[in-house]
Every structure is written in structure tokens, then in C-alpha cells.
Amino acid sequence: MAENENLSATLTVKQPRLLAAFKHIIAQNHLAHAYLFAGMEGAGQQTLAYWIAQRLFCLHVVDGEPDGTCEECMRIANGQHPDIVTVAPTGQSIHVDQVRYLKAEFSKSAVEGNRKLFIISDAEKMTASAANSLLKFIEEPSGNVTALLLTTNKQLMLPTIISRTQVIEFPPLGAAALQKNFEAAGIKPQAAQTLRHLTNSVSQAQALLVDDWLPNAVEQLWRWFEQVVKGDARSFVAVQTSLVGLAKDSNQQLVMLDLVAALFQDLLQLHFQVDTAAELSFGQYQQALQQMTDQLTDQQLVQATELALTAKRRLASNVSFQNVLEGLTLNLWPIFKNA
CATH class of the missing domain: 1.20.272 (Zinc Finger, Delta Prime; domain 3)
Known part of the structure; x- marks a missing residue:
């Protein structure tokens, strides 16, 4: 994620309804343990995932918005927060070593607080082993943990994953x-x-x-x-x-x-x-x-x-x-x- 990107401003242009929906969900403490963010490339899946991360960990939330400048927000922007676990494919798939990393992290408690967040990009590129590991977490979530799976090809996701996550469809962007x-x-x-x-x-x-x-x-x-x-x-x-x-x-x-x-x-x-x-x-x-x-x-x-x-x-x-x-x-x- 770009360090200085204004996530809220970007989402206000790309996906204002989804931004408003997740502001409400988090404010009401109704965040589910697993979501599948599905839509075309560039529709805002990653932006919303990192906005959620900052919103959950920000030290100075104002009117439901993370400030984007506090120590926690900056660590998330720089990819250095120990309780935000990010996984993305290297090459054409999410490999075995990344699967082991996921398995290990799923079993660990948060390092600094009581909350942990997983962001898995290009989730459709998970191998069967990786998908099954994730399925076990989704079926038996433990602690205050949320997984955000991001995909541009929902049709390639395992039906078992789709059925056990809350699927959030990202509409295509308007012309402007x-x-x-x-x-x-x-x-x-x-x-x-x-x-x-x-x-x-x-x-x-x-x-x-x-x-x-x-x-x-x-x-x-x-x-x-x-x-x-x-x-x-x-x-x-x-x-x-x-x-x-x-x-x-x-x-x-x-x-x-x-x-x-x-x-x-x-x-x-x-x-x-x-x-x-x-x-x-x-x-x-x-x-x-x-x-x-x-x-x-x-x-x-x-x-x-x-x-x-x-x-x-x-x-x-x-x-x-x-x-x-x-x-x-x-x-x-x-x-x-x-x-």
C-alpha cells in the first residue's frame, strides 16, 4: 500500500456505499471473521482492506475514520504491523512456504493487542493445500481474528470457501x-x-x-x-x-x-x-x-x-x-x- 495514500478519499470515489457500510459494521462491532472481497481489478478491494486495518488499529479514530497518521496507521501503511498478516502470490500461486506461514499465524495470538487481521491478495491463486488450511480457520475461528480474502476472479475460488465467507461484491467503477x-x-x-x-x-x-x-x-x-x-x-x-x-x-x-x-x-x-x-x-x-x-x-x-x-x-x-x-x-x- 502506498504510504501516503488517502484511503478514505479513494474509497469515496470508488466504493462510497461499501465504505459507509463498513464504517457502520465496525462501529456496531459486527465485523465477521471472514470476508471475500470480489470484483474487477482496481475496484477497490485492497484499498478497503487496508482502510479496515487502519480503522481497527488507529489510535485516533474521528467520526468513524482512521487518522492515517498515527503510529499504528503508519506501521500498517509501511507493512510493518505485527498483527496484520498479509499474503500475496509469488508468481502464479500462493506457495507451500506461504501456506506454512499462514498455518502458523492462524494458531498464534495477537502480538501487541487482542486483535489480528489477515489480508490475502489474489486469493483465487491459493493452492488446494492453502485453501484447505484457510477453510479450517474459517470453520473454527478462534479469538478476535478477521480474514479478508481479495479476488478478481471469484469463479476460481473453491465453493467451500465462498460458502463460508461473507461475499462482498465490488461493483465496476463508473466512468468518472x-x-x-x-x-x-x-x-x-x-x-x-x-x-x-x-x-x-x-x-x-x-x-x-x-x-x-x-x-x-x-x-x-x-x-x-x-x-x-x-x-x-x-x-x-x-x-x-x-x-x-x-x-x-x-x-x-x-x-x-x-x-x-x-x-x-x-x-x-x-x-x-x-x-x-x-x-x-x-x-x-x-x-x-x-x-x-x-x-x-x-x-x-x-x-x-x-x-x-x-x-x-x-x-x-x-x-x-x-x-x-x-x-x-x-x-x-x-x-x-x-x-
């Missing part, structure tokens, strides 16, 4: 919160605006920016799109010479088709004035998009968007990425012919 989340991670505003139509995950967003992949994909797609709406035969050639080479793996191919769909949805938004231009995936091309949509009929736009949205399904049906885009290009030409 997601934009702020991406920008806080150092992503430029326009890139963040495009990315939040593609993913809720900061790490996935950053992966799409490696070697400027996303800006290149957006630029090449835009060139293809300008040619398509003019019925220009070069758009068919561009599929093989530009787009296929950019989408080298299945994930990039899916993202590319999501970008195609987002481009046509931008046209629909502008044409029907559904939302503000600030919400556009391709906001940097707003003026050109507006000029295009002014020349198109409702029927043309709807037909084109339907084709763009079905492209991803064709890829899932084992049609090659190149064939999907070439077919889309050929099917779009007659729609825009009379524009």
Missing part, C-alpha cells in the same frame, strides 16, 4: 472514477478515455500501452475507417498491410474488434446526441466524426454498427481475424456508398 483511476496511474487523459471503454483494469490498460500499441492501433483503425466510409478499395488492402500485423495475438485481436465497435458507437452517440463528446472513445477525432455522422442516415448508422458489433462473434466462431476484418470491410462499403 475509472478515468481518475487510469490518470492516477500515469495514463494520459485521451488514452484513459479510450481505455475505459475496453477494460476496468489498470494493469491491462498499461499493458495495452506498451510500445505505444494502443495509440498505433487507434491511428491505423482511423485510417482504415476513413477509407471504408468512402468505399475506398485501399481499406481492404489496409486490413492485411496494417491491422493484421498490429494484432499479433488473440487478446490484441479482441481489443482491435472492440475498438472497431467503439468507433461506430461513437458515430451513433454523435448522430443521436445520446451523450457528450467527452464520453467518446475516439474523442481526438470528434470533428471528423461529427462531419461523417451529419452525412449518414439513421438506417446506415444502425446497419454499420450492427455489423461492427457482430465481428467479435465471428472471431469466436473460428473465423480468422483477417477474414473477419476483410468481410466487415466488404459489407460496410455498400452501406456507405450513398452517403
